[in-house]
Ligand code: SF4
């Protein structure tokens with residue numbers, strides 16, 4: 001039975017190499033990719049990605065900025081480093097994925113919802129030390145700047161409230177996890 005990746009490739013348009021200034025740094029990191037697919041086969045999250053890691057590196061090398069930065073794959077990467085450890089070309093794949101994530105934030109007008117959710121999730125953990133659902137979703141709605149978005153979540157939120165599964169956000173308590181995340185952000189040069 002053909003894999004989902006093979007099926008996608010059958011319908012994929014032929015690629016032309018485009019010049020993308022934004023992707024240049026990442027392209028240098030993955031220029032040696034020989035499309036062996038080891039990264040995809042090793043990635044624990046590939047099943048949830050709209051582009052597999054191998055496909056993503058292909059598109060980066062072809063300068064397909066729109067498609068790369070709009071991909072949800074960047075936000076499905078859990079930075080586990082498996083692909084980096086197993087790539088036969090020793091390419092810095094996890095760092096390349098992180099660099100793409102930063103680019104997606106810089107081009108947030110194209111990827112606003114995904115970037116907004118990712119940023120809200122990280123900020124939530126920084127503030128509370130764990131996911132605080134109501135605070136997370138409030139941050140997400142504000143960051144997405146889409147007034148219709150909360151409507152899609154009203155019914156499940158009411159059901160969860162009825163079952164006592166949702167709690168109003170309390171005061172943020174920045175414990176040791178907050179300090180740890182600040183240190184990582186500083187090290188990565190992130191705001
Ligand atoms: S494992 Fe390395 S060489 Fe193979 S497809 Fe992935 S990035 Fe390319």
Ligand code: SF4
Nearest residue numbers: 043077078080081083
């Ligand atoms: S670092 Fe990201 S892309 Fe690489 S294997 Fe882990 S989840 Fe997949």
